Amino acid sequence: MNLKEIFIKCSFKPNKNQEEAIKVTEGPLLIIAGPGSGKTEVLIYRTLNLILCKNIDPKNILLCTFTEKAAEQLKSRLRLYLSKCGYESIDLSQMVCGTIHSTCNEIILDNINEVTEISGLNKNFSVLEELTQILFIFENFEFIFGEEINERFLSKWSGKWDTIKKSIPFFNKITEECIDPEKLSQDSSLFIKMLANSFLKYKQKLIDSNLIDFSFQQRHVYDLLLKNPEIKEK
Numbered sequence: 001m002n003l004k005e006i007f008i009k010c011s012f013k014p015n016k017n018q019e020e021a022i023k024v025t026e027g028p029l030l031i032i033a034g035p036g037s038g039k040t041e042v043l044i045y046r047t048l049n050l051i052l053c054k055n056i057d058p059k060n061i062l063l064c065t066f067t068e069k070a071a072e073q074l075k076s077r078l079r080l081y082l083s084k085c086g087y088e089s090i091d092l093s094q095m096v097c098g099t100i101h102s103t104c105n106e107i108i109l110d111n112i113n114e115v116t117e118i119s120g121l122n123k124n125f126s127v128l129e130e131l132t133q134i135l136f137i138f139e140n141f142e143f144i145f146g147e148e149i150n151e152r153f154l155s156k157w158s159g160k161w162d163t164i165k166k167s168i169p170f171f172n173k174i175t176e177e178c179i180d181p182e183k184l185s186q187d188s189s190l191f192i193k194m195l196a197n198s199f200l201k202y203k204q205k206l207i208d209s210n211l212i213d214f215s216f217q218q219r220h221v222y223d224l225l226l227k228n229p230e231i232k233e234k
Contacts, residue, residue, distance in 0.1 A: 001052045001053060001085065002053060003023065003045075003049055003053060003175050005085075006042075006048055006049070006052060006053075006081075007045075008043065009084050009085045009086075010045075010081050010084050010085070010170055011163075012041065014038075014041075014042075014045070015038075015126075018038055018041070018042050018045075021042050021046065022045045022049055023047070023049070023145045025046070025049060039040055040070075040073075040074070041072070041169055043063065043203055044074065044077055044078055045081075046216070047061060047063065047078060047228065048078070048081055048082070051082075051087075051090065052082075052085060052087060055087070057096035057224050058064055058090065058091065058092050058094060059094035059095060060102065061096070062079045062097075063096065063097040064095045064096075064098065064099065064100045064103055065099060066099060066100070067098075068088075068098065068102070070115075071097050071099060074097055075092060075095075075097050078092060081090060089207070097197070097230065099189065100218065101127070101214055101217055101218075103168060104217045104218055104220070104221045105127065105217060105226070108121070108125075108217070108220055108221060108224070109220050110142050111228070111231055112229055114227075114231065115220050116225050118220065118224060118227060119154060119188055119207075119216075119220050119223070120207045121207070121210065121212060122210050122218065124209045124210065125212060126210070126212075127212055127213070127214070127217060127234055128206075128209050128211055128212065128213040129172060129214070130214070131212045133168065133214075134165075134168070134207075135163055135165045136209075136211070137167070137202065138160070138164055139166070140205050141160060141163075141164070143164065143201060143205060144198050144201045144202045145201075146198075146201075147199050149190075152183060167195065167198065169200070170195055171198075171199050171202055171213075171215070172213070172214075172215040174196075174199050175213075175215035175218075176215050176218060176219065178219070178222075181196045181199050181200050181201075181203075182196075184192075184196035184199075185200070185229055203216075
């Protein structure tokens, strides 16, 4: 089966950009598109292309999205389109399809010994969600920001909650973009120095509490795959 046949059987008429993206099956591909532009359809038809045209086993395909609901919808629509193409017997049960966070969590649990060596995270760790991350920083505010830093932060921002709210994106950015906080702590800006030092204390408190936030969840998997090529290959 070829892509044209798939489009006909599923009554899908992609525009030029969508079709170009669907045809790409080798190497990385970055799609920049706004809401309602058909990103999900492109993802689904790229997957159909891999399974039906390139004969890729579904168990070797990983699909990530931002919500569990969206992940379920992806699988549901894949089954529907496979059925329309006459391939309803194809088993998708071993295809990994979930949120980026659930996928990262599964990878961490499957390789916890290696993750422990890299990050200090232990087996019975817990994950801070957005709300619990805020509460965690609030409960450890004095440790993370300190008295001197506390005063300087509160003079720049309107209060403790404002400080927490505006620090979290900074903390997440350091983690996700692999920025060296030690170098930031030597920055010419005193404010950046204080934020970097606060991040280091936040990170230490997470380690001591055997916790990770969503950003560290992704970072630990990145570091794991970077330092263990055999796991990446697997």
